[in-house]
Amino acid sequence: MSDLDQAIRDVVKGASVITFGLVLQLFIAFVAQVIAARYLSVGDFGGLTAGTALLDVGAIAGGLGLASGLTRYLPRVEADKKRTLVTVLVLISVASSTALGATIALNASFIASEIFGDPNVTVSIRIFGAAIPFATVLNLAVGGIRGQERSTYWVMVKNIVHPVARISLVVVAVLYGLGQIGIAGAYAVPYVISGFVGLALLYHTLPQSRSALDPNRTAEVIRYSLPFTISGISGFVYRSIDIFLILYFLTDAATGIYGVAYAATSFMGLFSTAFNFLSTPIASRLEKQGAVDGVMELFHTVVRWLLVMSVCALVPLGVFATDFIVIIYQSKYADGGIVLSILAVGFAAKNVLSVHNSILEAVGRSQILSVNSTIAAVTNILLNFALIPQMGITGAAIATVVSFMLRDGLAAIQVYLTLDKTPLTWGSVRPLVLGMPFLAVVWAFLAPAIPTTFLWLVGVTVMTGLVYVAAVLVAFGLTPTEVMLIRSAEEQYGLSLSRLDWLIRRLANK
Incomplete structure (x- = not known):
């Protein structure tokens, strides 16, 4: 079997594991969120949404991009240098994130009243600020696990330990009537648990042997990583700054409605997250071997099925958006229907175009990614300031989608200019x-x-999804890569598809 075929098999196998984990995580997190949204007032849920957004950006800033550095460099460094490198990066990220988290937690009242103009979110800001160091450790551990290509451990930490801890604590908070403080704690404490578990599993994947610190390699990893702080913060801005701006311009109730719509689109992101989890380090390995054509062939298959799955997801989240929100979250969030439709279209396009960011990351173009994210972030801020006062939360959704298209569209152009090839x-x-x-x-x-x-x-x-997939296969058939994967599945899992051979051959000849 060629290196390319093996790489594609690794990505699909890893993606299947990650997809299972993500579905489990999203289902558990979805149930926890629905419980919280129904239990809290719309305004209190808005405070929870703002607090979790603050935690996300704090973990990005405190982590200094070092998680991305581990993802790229762990497959490249010698075995005896991995443990030392991880230890140094953990110490750096813990120091920086602890300083940031303490600053936010100790100044929560000022941030809530003077910056956001809403004292009601003070509790959320204080609790989630204190959780920033643990969220940073979790991100770093997951980045290292990803670099070690251990998708099972990713699933264990991100998709099982974290969401199970969250829903368990949310149920306890509701049963004992702990209110906003209890729900905020139920969202924050799982970062402590999963952060320690993730770090333990990362060290378990590393060789026991260790060498002395290599200052040159460590400096190289840090130089590569730091731009991801900018791109990460910029990415947060174009993804989530609207949460803070809605809170500033409108109300915490509007923030809660927008938060429900945005969270619902998380189902769209599971497809690209699953495939990109292993495709970046594997593409990095292929690129190091000079197999650029192999990198592109890998992403041709990924793009095709990301597009198919995104179209299927647009039925409940785009066409039936208002019905989805009313059925799941109750009618008090119904105004988020049009927002969900807009965001769903944006996330569908992002699913497909996001592969270009993985390619640029794999070939070491972190500076380009930073520039793209910064441009998208600035655009997002300007559009939010222009549209939210005029159009409310609908304007925020439009600003987010435009930012997605700008960032990932620039990446698509740059992949073509850099490699003279495109997965599209x-x-x-x-x-x-x-x-x-x-x-x-x-x-x-x-x-x-x-x-x-x-x-x-x-x-x-379910019905429309099956009809669409069948139509795609009948109209366009199976690619050679897809046939290879089917045959590999037969061999690996002992499947007998002899009765379907005629159909596979017919679809393969289209």
């Missing part, structure tokens, strides 16, 4: 030819006729 070939994007009219038919004919109940929504989502 006709073969990889042609499922969109069927996807657009397919969604139009669902919106025009099915949406008006479907009762707004949970079972109907699930049934229509």
Whole structure:
């Protein structure tokens, strides 16, 4: 088997593990969020949303981009140098994130009243500020686990330990009537638990042997990593600064409604997260071997199926957006329907275009990623300031989608200019030819006729998804890479697909 075929198998195998973990995580986190949203007032849920956003940006700033450095360099450094490198980076990130978290927690009242103009979010800011060091350690551990290509450990930490701890604590907070403080604690404490578990598992993957600190290699990793602080913060800005600006311009209730809509789109992100988890380090390995064509072939297959899955997800989250929110979160959040539709379209496009960022990361273009994220962040801030006062939370959604398109569109152009190749070939994007009219038919004919109940929504989502996938396969067939994966699955798992050989051969000849 060629290195390319093995790499593709590794990505798909890893993606299947990650997808299982992400589905489990999202389901548990989704249930916890629904409980919190229903239990709290819309305003209190807005405070929770603002607090979690603050924790995210604090972990990015405190981590100094070192998680991305581990992802890229652990596959490249000698075995006896890995443990020492990880230890040094852990100490650096713990020191920086502790200083930042303490500053925020101790000044929570000032931040809530003077910056956001809403004293009601003081509790959330204090609790989540104190959790920043633990969230930073978690990010670093996950970056190292990703660099070690141990997808099972990723699933254990991110998709099992963290969400299970969260939902358990949320249920306790609701049962004992602990209010906003209890729910905020239930969201923050799991970072402590999963941070320690993640760090222990990362060290478990490392060789026991260690060599003396290599100052040159450590400095190289830090130089590579630091731009990711800028790109990470910029990424947070174009993803989530609207949370803070909505709180500033509007109310904590509006923040809660927007937070529900934004969180619902997290289902869209599971596809690209699953594939990109291992595709970046594996593409880095191929690129080091000079196999640029292999890198691109790897992403052709990824793009095709990211597009197919994104179209399927647009049915419940785009076409039936308002029904989805009312059924799941109650009617008090119904105003988030149009916001969810807009964000869902943006996340669908982001799913497909985000592969270009993974390619640039794999070939060491961290500075380019920083520039792209900064441009998108500045654009997002300007659009939010212009649109939120005029259009409310709908304007914030539009600003976010435009920022996605700008950042990932720039990355797409830069991949082509850097490598003279692109993963967006006709073969990889042609499922969109069927996807657009397919969604139009669902919106025009099915949406008006479907009762707004949970079972109907699930049934229509499953049915339309199966119809669309079948249509793509019938119209465009299977690629040689997909046939290789099917045959590999037969061999690896002892499957017998002899009765379907005629169909596989027919689809492969299209």
